[in-house]
Amino acid sequence: MKTILKTVLCIGLCSGCQAPQILTQNAPVEGVLIQNVTLVSAERDGVRAHMDVWVREGVIVEIGKNLPEAVRTIDGSGKFLTPGLIDGHTHLSEVPGMSEEHEAAFPEIAKAARAQIPRSYLYHGFTTLVDLNASAQVIGRWNTELLHPHAYFCGIAPVFDGYPTQFVPKSIRYKVVPNFLYDDARADEFPEGVDPAEHSPEAVVARIKADGAICVKTHYESGFGGRGNWPVPSVNLVQNLVATAHAQGLPVLLHANSQSAQAFGVAAGVDAFAHGMWTWDDKTWDDRQATVVNDEVKQILDGAIAKGIGMQPTVQVLYGEQDLQDPDYLARPELKSVLPQNLIDWYGTEDGKWWQAIIRRNNPVVKPAVDAGRWDELDAAPIARVLAVTEYLDTHGGRLLFGSDTPSEPTYANPAGLNGRLEMQSWIKAGVAPETLFRALTLGNAEFFGLEKMLGSLEVGKRADLLLMAKNPLTGVEAYDSIELVVVEGRVVARVDLAAR
Ligand SMILES: [Zn+2]
Numbered sequence: 001m002k003t004i005l006k007t008v009l010c011i012g013l014c015s016g017c018q019a020p021q022i023l024t025q026n027a028p029v030e031g032v033l034i035q036n037v038t039l040v041s042a043e044r045d046g047v048r049a050h051m052d053v054w055v056r057e058g059v060i061v062e063i064g065k066n067l068p069e070a071v072r073t074i075d076g077s078g079k080f081l082t083p084g085l086i087d088g089h090t091h092l093s094e095v096p097g098m099s100e101e102h103e104a105a106f107p108e109i110a111k112a113a114r115a116q117i118p119r120s121y122l123y124h125g126f127t128t129l130v131d132l133n134a135s136a137q138v139i140g141r142w143n144t145e146l147l148h149p150h151a152y153f154c155g156i157a158p159v160f161d162g163y164p165t166q167f168v169p170k171s172i173r174y175k176v177v178p179n180f181l182y183d184d185a186r187a188d189e190f191p192e193g194v195d196p197a198e199h200s201p202e203a204v205v206a207r208i209k210a211d212g213a214i215c216v217k218t219h220y221e222s223g224f225g226g227r228g229n230w231p232v233p234s235v236n237l238v239q240n241l242v243a244t245a246h247a248q249g250l251p252v253l254l255h256a257n258s259q260s261a262q263a264f265g266v267a268a269g270v271d272a273f274a275h276g277m278w279t280w281d282d283k284t285w286d287d288r289q290a291t292v293v294n295d296e297v298k299q300i301l302d303g304a305i306a307k308g309i310g311m312q313p314t315v316q317v318l319y320g321e322q323d324l325q326d327p328d329y330l331a332r333p334e335l336k337s338v339l340p341q342n343l344i345d346w347y348g349t350e351d352g353k354w355w356q357a358i359i360r361r362n363n364p365v366v367k368p369a370v371d372a373g374r375w376d377e378l379d380a381a382p383i384a385r386v387l388a389v390t391e392y393l394d395t396h397g398g399r400l401l402f403g404s405d406t407p408s409e410p411t412y413a414n415p416a417g418l419n420g421r422l423e424m425q426s427w428i429k430a431g432v433a434p435e436t437l438f439r440a441l442t443l444g445n446a447e448f449f450g451l452e453k454m455l456g457s458l459e460v461g462k463r464a465d466l467l468l469m470a471k472n473p474l475t476g477v478e479a480y481d482s483i484e485l486v487v488v489e490g491r492v493v494a495r496v497d498l499a500a501r
Contacts, residue, residue, distance in 0.1 A: 028069045031056030032492055034466070037076025039063070040474060041083060041458035042443040047474070053081060055464040058490035063460060072492065074485070080472050082438070083457055084127025084149075084465030084486070086445035087420045089274060089312050089403025092117075092131045092151055093138045097347060097355060097412030106351075112340040116500050117416045118148035120338035122486050123498040124417035127465035128455055130154065130403075130445075132253060132274060133164075136212045147488060150465070152449065154215035154253060155208030157241060159183050159233035160190060160199065163221035163255070166230055179204045181218070181241065185234035201237070201244040209248045214449055216245045217274065219255040220264050224279075225363055238268035251448060257317075259297060266303035272310035272401055272448065277301075277389045278318060278382035291384035293392050301389065305398045310448060312403035313390045315426035316419050318379040323413035324356050325366060325375035330412075337499045338418045347412040355410045390430035400432065401448055402440040421480060428477045438473050464490040 032055045039048040052067040053060060095103060095113040103110040121129060127149045131139060134153035142151045158165050160180040161173075168176045174191060182190055182199035190196060197203065208216055218241060220232050238254070245252045254265040257275035265273055280297055282288045293301070304311065323329050330348050339347075346352045360367045369378050393400055404423040407414035427437050446456025454463050466487035471479035483495045 028071050028073070029054070029056075031061070031070045031072075032464075032487070032490065033067060033070035033073045034076045034081055034468065035067075035069075035073055037079055037081045037468070038472070039082075039458050040080050040438070040472060042439040043457040043459065047080070047472070051081075053458065053466070055466075055487065055490045058464055060458065060460055060462050060464050063458065074468070074492070076468060078470075079484070080469045080479070081458065082467045082469065082473060083442045083455065083462075084467055084488070085125045085420070085441045085480075086128040086130070086402070086449075086451075086455065087121070087126045087404050087406065088130045088401055088445045088449065089314060089405045090121075090129045090131050090151075091133060091405075091407060092129065092142050093134060094407075094410070095343075096407040096414055096416070097352065097410055099354070099410065102351065102354075106346060109340075109342050109346050113343045116338070116340050116343075118142070118145050119498045120415065120417035120500065121149045121420075122147070122417070122488060122493065123337060123495060124421045125467050125480055125483050125486065126417060126420055127467075127486065127488055128152070128445075128451070130215070130449060132156075132215075132217045132403075139212075147491070147493065149488070150463075152214045152451070153212075154217040155179055155211055155213040156217045156219075157181055157201075157204045157208065158219045159231060159237065160186075162231045162233065163219045179207055181233065181237060183234055183237045185237070186231060189231070201241040205241070205244045205248055205250065209250060213250065214451070215251050215253060216241065217253045217255065218270075220261040221255055222258075222260070232264070235264065235267050238264075238270065242269050242271070249450060251450070257314075259300060262304065263300045266300055266307060266309065269307060270309060272312065272399075273304070274312055274314070274403065275317065275405070276311060276313035276315065276386035278379075278386040280385060289381055291381055291388055293388050297389070298392070301392055301396070301398065305393065305396055308399055310399040310401040311390075311393055312401045312405070313386055313426065313430070314403055314405040314408065314423070315383065315386050315390075315430075316414060316423045317405050317408040318383045318386065319422065319426070320408060320411055320413040320419070321359075322376055322378045324359065324411050325370050325378060326413075327375075334418060335415060336501050338415045340500050352412065355412075387426065387430040390427065390432065394430065394432050394436065400427070400436065400440055400444075402427075402437070402445055424477050424480060434476055434479075435474050437477065 034053045054062040129151045131153040133156045139151050139153045165177045182196040242252045251271040253272045253274045254270040256262045256265045256273045258279035259281045262277050404420040406419040443456035446452040468485040470482035473479040
């Protein structure tokens with residue numbers, strides 16, 4: 001309105017004089033100008049007040065004071081402008097809590113869910129996502145959505161027949177997960193008729209890179225939930241994988257949430273753990289409740305710190321397991337902003353509770369806890385442990401990476417966007433300072449994934465993925481609830497318009 005008024009005023013004043021020159025001088029420039037705002041960006045210490053940011057064609061083109069008004073000018077007085085947030089651990093191919101069969105049986109609900117998911121990430125400020133297990137096909141589809149956070153992906157390179165491929169029947173396993181690795185250490189178990197040379201780190205990384213991935217994910221998981229004895233890779237194999245991926249400019253993440261898995265990851269020299277260490281080696285029954293970081297755990301964490309290995313705590317994996325069993329979970333008011341009502345209603349049906357039922361049936365600890373109304377005590381020790389590990393890394397110069405693991409399993413209790421917001425809360429609970437969290441959410445993740453030339457800070461030439469907040473995220477995590485506008489590649493959207501209701 002202000003802009004229009006000024007233009008009209010100018011035309012009025014200038015009629016009859018040498019108008020064209022003056023008109024050009026005062027006519028609004030193309031794009032969007034965010035005026036008189038406080039910049040919060042991790043590449044410099046502190047904040048810069050009373051600045052203008054000019055955005056054009058999806059890019060930040062100028063930052064300064066008293067810049068000329070643009071076609072759209074936004075008054076940022078008293079507010080804070082930050083880069084959009086990056087969630088470095090998501091899974092975007094499925095609707096959380098819905099199987100392919102459910103999608104086919106309830107197409108209207110699935111459609112509403114798929115339309116809302118990208119908006120829910122944006123609602124909570126996430127303008128960039130990394131799917132840790134995807135392909136160009138899946139991510140290509142995602143990036144053609146009308147309004148969406150920009151998604152990137154890792155290709156997975158598990159050892160043959162190892163986690164997560166053992167969940168896929170053998171008859172289709174090698175087709176569904178084609179980039180499995182041959183391991184010399186188990187040469188005699190390698191599937192017949194498959195050429196090991198096609199499954200060397202070189203061949204696998206080349207295919208993953210050619211598909212357009214920005215990272216490689218591999219796995220060390222011997223079992224969970226009462227199941228186990230799954231094959232794990234040899235150190236040699238993963239060392240070779242890391243060297244090969246690095247030669248192609250790709251970081252390697254390791255699925256590792258146990259003490260032995262992370263000890264392996266330190267030895268193999270991976271770049272990051274895709275989970276916090278919540279399973280410790282317990283020697284006695286009583287040890288299982290211990291939540292103070294012991295010397296053996298410390299030694300592994302110190303090894304990770306010395307090698308600069310990052311860690312995504314992903315505490316929401318565990319809280320999500322609790323929430324899945326909470327009988328009142330689906331009535332939580334915050335869900336209404338991120339989930340369509342028909343999806344919430346469906347989750348509440350017997351069909352929608354299929355995963356909850358499987359967990360109750362298969363996990364011997366869950367049912368007694370639920371029956372006793374103590375679902376909120378599930379995973380209490382692992383949660384305390386992962387928070388303790390997060391605190392240890394934070395206070396000893398470790399590299400914490402932000403990733404929510406949304407969704408970590410086919411659960412409705414890791415909803416898009418909100419799950420990341422809750423993960424932030426866990427970092428604060430672990431004692432991490434808001435500044436550290438903010439850096440991890442922005443430039444820290446951009447640097448880890450090699451996206452820092454494009455993203456992660458407020459600098460000229462970077463993609464205009466921005467958040468306008470009423471509060472300063474460096475002083476408290478609640479600031480992320482005060483987002484007013486989300487700018488996605490230069491397009492300005494009011495947060496309220498991104499909500500499911
Ligand atoms: Zn995951």
